[in-house]
Every structure is written in C-alpha cells, then in structure tokens.
Amino acid sequence: MGIRSVERAMNVLHELNLQPINTIAQLHARTRLPKPTLVRILKTLEEAGYVENDTRQGGYQVTALVTSLSSGFHKGPMVVEAGRAWAIALTRKHKWPVAIALPDYDGMIVRFSTVPDSPISPFHSTVNRRLGMLTRALGLAYIAFLDREAFDLTMGILRKSQDPEDALSHHPTEADRLMTQIREAGYATRSSLVEPRNSNTIAVPIIAKGGNVLATIGLTYFKSAFSSDQQAIDRFSPLLKSAASAISEDLERLSSKLAIEESGLRPNHVQDLRTSDC
Amino acid sequence: MGIRSVERAMNVLHELNLQPINTIAQLHARTRLPKPTLVRILKTLEEAGYVENDTRQGGYQVTALVTSLSSGFHKGPMVVEAGRAWAIALTRKHKWPVAIALPDYDGMIVRFSTVPDSPISPFHSTVNRRLGMLTRALGLAYIAFLDREAFDLTMGILRKSQDPEDALSHHPTEADRLMTQIREAGYATRSSLVEPRNSNTIAVPIIAKGGNVLATIGLTYFKSAFSSDQQAIDRFSPLLKSAASAISEDLERLSSKLAIEESGLRPNHVQDLRTSDC
DNA sequence: CCAGGGCGTTCCGCCCGCCGAAACGGACGG
DNA sequence: CCGTCCGTTTCGGCGGGCGGAACGCCCTGG
Numbered sequence: 324m325g326i327r328s329v330e331r332a333m334n335v336l337h338e339l340n341l342q343p344i345n346t347i348a349q350l351h352a353r354t355r356l357p358k359p360t361l362v363r364i365l366k367t368l369e370e371a372g373y374v375e376n377d378t379r380q381g382g383y384q385v386t387a388l389v390t391s392l393s394s395g396f397h398k399g400p401m402v403v404e405a406g407r408a409w410a411i412a413l414t415r416k417h418k419w420p421v422a423i424a425l426p427d428y429d430g431m432i433v434r435f436s437t438v439p440d441s442p443i444s445p446f447h448s449t450v451n452r453r454l455g456m457l458t459r460a461l462g463l464a465y466i467a468f469l470d471r472e473a474f475d476l477t478m479g480i481l482r483k484s485q486d487p488e489d490a491l492s493h494h495p496t497e498a499d500r501l502m503t504q505i506r507e508a509g510y511a512t513r514s515s516l517v518e519p520r521n522s523n524t525i526a527v528p529i530i531a532k533g534g535n536v537l538a539t540i541g542l543t544y545f546k547s548a549f550s551s552d553q554q555a556i557d558r559f560s561p562l563l564k565s566a567a568s569a570i571s572e573d574l575e576r577l578s579s580k581l582a583i584e585e586s587g588l589r590p591n592h593v594q595d596l597r598t599s600d601c
Numbered sequence: 602m603g604i605r606s607v608e609r610a611m612n613v614l615h616e617l618n619l620q621p622i623n624t625i626a627q628l629h630a631r632t633r634l635p636k637p638t639l640v641r642i643l644k645t646l647e648e649a650g651y652v653e654n655d656t657r658q659g660g661y662q663v664t665a666l667v668t669s670l671s672s673g674f675h676k677g678p679m680v681v682e683a684g685r686a687w688a689i690a691l692t693r694k695h696k697w698p699v700a701i702a703l704p705d706y707d708g709m710i711v712r713f714s715t716v717p718d719s720p721i722s723p724f725h726s727t728v729n730r731r732l733g734m735l736t737r738a739l740g741l742a743y744i745a746f747l748d749r750e751a752f753d754l755t756m757g758i759l760r761k762s763q764d765p766e767d768a769l770s771h772h773p774t775e776a777d778r779l780m781t782q783i784r785e786a787g788y789a790t791r792s793s794l795v796e797p798r799n800s801n802t803i804a805v806p807i808i809a810k811g812g813n814v815l816a817t818i819g820l821t822y823f824k825s826a827f828s829s830d831q832q833a834i835d836r837f838s839p840l841l842k843s844a845a846s847a848i849s850e851d852l853e854r855l856s857s858k859l860a861i862e863e864s865g866l867r868p869n870h871v872q873d874l875r876t877s878d879c
Numbered sequence: 880c881c882a883g884g885g886c887g888t889t890c891c892g893c894c895c896g897c898c899g900a901a902a903c904g905g906a907c908g909g
Numbered sequence: 910c911c912g913t914c915c916g917t918t919t920c921g922g923c924g925g926g927c928g929g930a931a932c933g934c935c936c937t938g939g
Contacts, residue, residue: 325645340673367603395618
C-alpha cells in the first residue's frame with residue numbers, strides 16, 4: 324500500500340549492496356522487475372548520486388554517497404565498532420570476507436560484513452541477516468562459550484523451535500559433545516548439513532574482560548580454494564583468535580579511557596536549529 | 602528526469618539521517634514537500650522497515666535496517682575505520698558530536714560524524730560535506746601539520762581560489778602566525794569569521810607513525826554551554842589529542858599484525874553465485 | 880469552557896508521470 | 910552474416926501518486 328516506485332527503488336538499492344558490481348540482467352533476475360523499470364530506477368539513483376554506472380566494468384554499483392543514507396545510525400554496540408577495523412584489515416590481507424554477528428534471542432544477527440571489500444567474494448553481503456544458533460559457525464562460536472546458566476536458558480528456548488536449523492537442541496548428548504569440541508578448539512565451523520555447501524565459515528567468540536561472550540567474528544572461504552578444511556582452519560583460526568582478543572583489548576581501552584556505559588543511549592528530542600558542525 | 606517519487610523519498614531518507622528524531626513539520630520545512638506527501642513516503646519507508654514512527658518521542662527515525670542500504674560500501678580508509686569507535690566513545694561520554702575529516706585536494710571532507718549519536722546536538726550531520734582548509738577547525742588542524750613541502754603546495758593551490766573561505770592564503774604572514782600557533786597548541790579552532798557563530802569546533806590532527814597527517818578529528822559544542830571558549834578547550838583538547846594518538850596506535854597495530862596497504866583496494870568483477878556467508 | 884492554532888493524518892478526485900511491451904542497436908561468437 | 914544476448918530508448922495508455930481540503934487531536938491562553 325506504499326508508493327510502488329519507492330518500494331521498488333529501495334529494493335533495488337538493497338540488492339545493489341549485495342554485490343560489488345551488478346548487471347541489469349542480474350538485478351532483473353533477482354528483483355523480477357522489467358528491465359526498463361530497472362534502468363529508470365537506476366538512472367534516478369544515479370542522478371541522485373547514490374549509484375554509478377561503470378561501463379568499463381559493465382554494471383552498476385553503489386557510491387560513497389549511500390553512506391549518507393545510514394550515517395544517522397550508529398547506535399550499534401561498541402563491540403561492532405571496535406571490530407569493524409579488524410574485520411576490514413583481515414579481509415584486505417587475506418581477501419576472504421569477514422563478518423561480525425551479535426546474539427539476538429535464539430539466533431545471531433550479522434551486524435557487519437566485509438563482503439564488498441573482498442575481491443574474491445562471490446557471496447552476498449548479509450548485514451542484518453539472521454542465522455541459526457546451532458548450525459552456523461557464527462552461532463556455534465557464541466553458544467558454546469556461554470556460561471552454564473545462559474547456555475541452558477538458550478537451549479531451552481531452542482528446544483521449543485521447530486526450525487530444522489535448531490534440530491540439534493533435541494539431541495542433548497550430541498550437542499554437548501559438539502560444544503565441548505568447540506570450546507577446546509576455540510573456534511567453530513558451519514554444520515555440513517546446511518547450505519551453502521561449496522563454502523565454509525570459521526568463527527571465534529569475542530570475549531569481554533569479564534569472560535562474557537559479546538559477539539562472534541567469522542571468516543568465510545570457498546572450499547575449492549583449499550586442499551582440505553583443516554588447511555583453512557590452520558591458517559585462519561589463529562588469525563581470528565588474535566583479532567578477537569585484540570578487539571576485546573580495544574574495547575577495554577575505549578571504556579577505560581572514556582568510561583562508557585555499554586548500553587546505547589536514547590536520543591532525546593531536540594529543537595530544530597539550522598546549523599552545522601565543522 | 603528521474604522518477605519523482607523516488608527522488609523525493611531518497612531526499613527524505615537523507616534528511617532523516619541528519620537528526621536523531623524528525624517531526625513531519627521539520628521535514629516539511631526542510632524538504633518543502635507537502636505534508637501528505639511526506640506521510641505517504643514515510644509510511645512506505647516504514648513498511649519497508651527503514652524508518653520507524655516513534656509516537657512516544659513524536660517523530661520518525663531511521664532504523665538499523667538502513668545500514669543494509671550502504672553495507673555494500675566500505676572502501677573507507679583505515680584511519681576512518683580506526684577512528685570511528687573513538688569518535689563514538691567520545692560522544693557517548695561527553696555528548697557533543699565528533700567528526701573525522703580527510704584531506705581532499707584543497708579542502709577537507711567529513712567522512713564520519715556522530716551528530717545523530719549526540720542527544721544534545723542541534724547540528725546537522727555533515728558526512729560527505731566539504732570544508733574550507735583555512736577557516737574550519739578540521740582543515741586548520743590538517744594543513745598546519747603538513748610538512749613544509751606539502752604545506753607550500755597546498756597553499757599554492759589555495760592562493761588561486763577566489764573563495765572567501767580561502768582568503769587567508771593571500772596573507773602569508775598572518776597565515777604563518779596562525780599555523781605556528783596551531784602547531785604549538787596542538788589543536789585548531791574554527792575561524793570566528795565563519796558561520797555558525799553560536800558553536801565552535803576544536804580539532805586535532807591524526808598523525809601516522811612516520812609523521813604524516815592522515816586526517817583530523819574534531820568536537821563541536823555550543824558556545825552557550827561554556828563560560829568561555831578556553832574552558833571548552835581545556836576540557837576537550839586533551840581528550841581529542843589522546844584519542845588521536847590512540848587512533849594512530851590502533852592503525853599501527855592493525856597494520857603490523859596484518860600488514861595492510863593503506864590505499865583502498867579496487868573491487869573486481871566477480872561472477873554471480875547465489876550463496877552467502879555465515 | 881471554549882476559541883484558536885499547530886500538529887499529524889486521512890480523504891478523494893484529477894491528472895500526470897510511471898509503466899513495460901516492443902523496438903533498437905551494439906557486441907559478441909559461431 | 911546471421912542469431913543471440915545484452916543494455917538502453919521509445920511511446921501511448923492508464924493507474925497510481927498527488928496535494929488541497931478537511932479532520933481529530935492536543936495544547937495554550939483568554
């Protein structure tokens with residue numbers, strides 16, 4: 324019941340963010356919009372400066388200006404802010420995309436992803452995507468490092484779920500065995516029962532000074548790029564662990580130097596003055 | 602010549618990002634759109650999940666989902682990434698908005714701003730806004746810390762400018778005196794000749810290990826909140842200096858652990874595989 | 880208690896601007 | 910040289926966006 328053209332344009336802009344470069348044909352396939360409609364929407368976004376049509380690369384991509392469509396939102400937890408730079412640095416160095424996820428009730432939500440930074444990434448950016456707790460690397464790396472009480476609580480919630488992604492919650496001994504294994508190894512990988520099969524993710528917990536798991540950070544790679552999963556694990560799990568502990572240290576420094584309360588603050592209503600910072 | 606409703610909606614979304622909370626009346630005043638049109642656009646964005654209508658606070662605001670409209674773009678230089686967390690932490694603690702700016706030829710461009718995080722901020726967010734080099738705190742804190750060669754080069758460019766913001770470049774002795782003063786103090790403030798008059802900004806350079814100025818970070822406050830500018834300077838300049846050096850250290854750690862090249866990487870064309878990271 | 884103003888929101892008929900099938904033209908590749 | 914697959918342009922028809930007017934609400938002040 325909204326404005327159709329606006330809904331469509333927002334979808335297109337959203338889709339444009341999922342891949343570094345987008346052809347009309349791809350967008351047509353994904354959005355099911357007629358090509359002339361796509362061209363018209365893209366032209367509009369281009370005139371507004373949010374999109375550019377790079378003919379050399381043969382496709383459309385978002386420009387730096389899109390950041391101004393979300394510059395008003397950074398109430399994210401500090402762990403994501405502190406982790407961003409490390410995620411980006413990891414991707415620049417090792418090419419594979421890195422994601423940071425936060426717990427959300429009975430699942431995890433991806434809050435940052437370097438997919439567009441990754442020149443070899445065939446993956447979609449998954450910011451704001453929800454992931455299962457018991458099948459995804461980013462979920463397992465979280466739940467396995469919860470303390471007993473929080474773990475039992477979450478498992479209790481998951482047992483009520485009918486989602487096949489949460490099936491493991493109905494097999495306590497199997498689950499416990501997996502959790503122990505993850506805790507000992509210090510990292511988790513995605514369940515092999517779950518799509519996509521041609522890639523894998525290695526994830527580790529980001530643990531605060533006090534011992535609480537705050538978030539998880541994970542790296543995704545194409546299986547075909549390595550002779551075995553073990554090879555990728557040997558290579559990346561130490562890097563992720565050291566990044567995770569560095570993030571935790573950064574958080575410590577940020578809060579000790581400035582004494583932040585971790586909970587986001589509520590913005591208050593302010594009057595409209597037409598001035599600017601500089 | 603684009604789709605009018607889409608152009609309007611993008612403008613509205615952009616405006617929504619400039620303030621933590623937006624009433625219809627404010628948006629009407631800023632966009633000059635009829636109120637029914639605004640309501641229709643906002644309803645559309647709300648249905649799509651990008652905006653919420655917080656009736657308690659009596660206004661519209663962007664939601665976390667807007668990040669997915671720019672998640673495809675993160676080519677930001679590492680110094681901005683490293684500085685984000687510090688800017689946010691400063692604002693959470695001291696309430697005033699903090700901005701990070703990068704040099705761009707003969708001016709500075711704001712690349713990050715915590716205006717929407719600041720509950721007392723009556724300022725507009727200025728991400729992507731261009732600032733003069735010789736009047737703005739964020740510009741002065743940069744140019745004053747350039748080495749001789751780069752300084753002369755930039756001043757040469759500025760002398761060709763007719764912009765009143767660059768007028769100081771035509772008065773070398775005055776300029777030199779100001780530069781010396783800034784270098785000694787370690788911070789810069791906005792020229793009193795320039796709008797807005799009811800606020801001021803204190804900015805310091807972010808200097809890399811090698812001695813190069815990479816960027817500047819500045820805090821803006823309402824003059825009426827302090828008994829004198831000196832009081833604000835005494836309070837904030839040490840904080841900014843310590844944040845700037847912490848950012849520089851973070852950069853060092855990021856690059857030494859991972860050996861990053863500072864220049865952004867160019868994303869390559871990749872084939873369309875329908876998979877995802879997790 | 881009511882008048883007045885400002886607010887966000889709803890209504891509804893007019894009309895214009897969006898829509899998309901069809902056509903175009905250029906780039907491959909066989 | 911023709912077939913195919915692109916991205917892009919054209920253009921007429923019509924449906925959906927538009928905004929003035931009106932509504933209901935909450936203030937404030939008389």
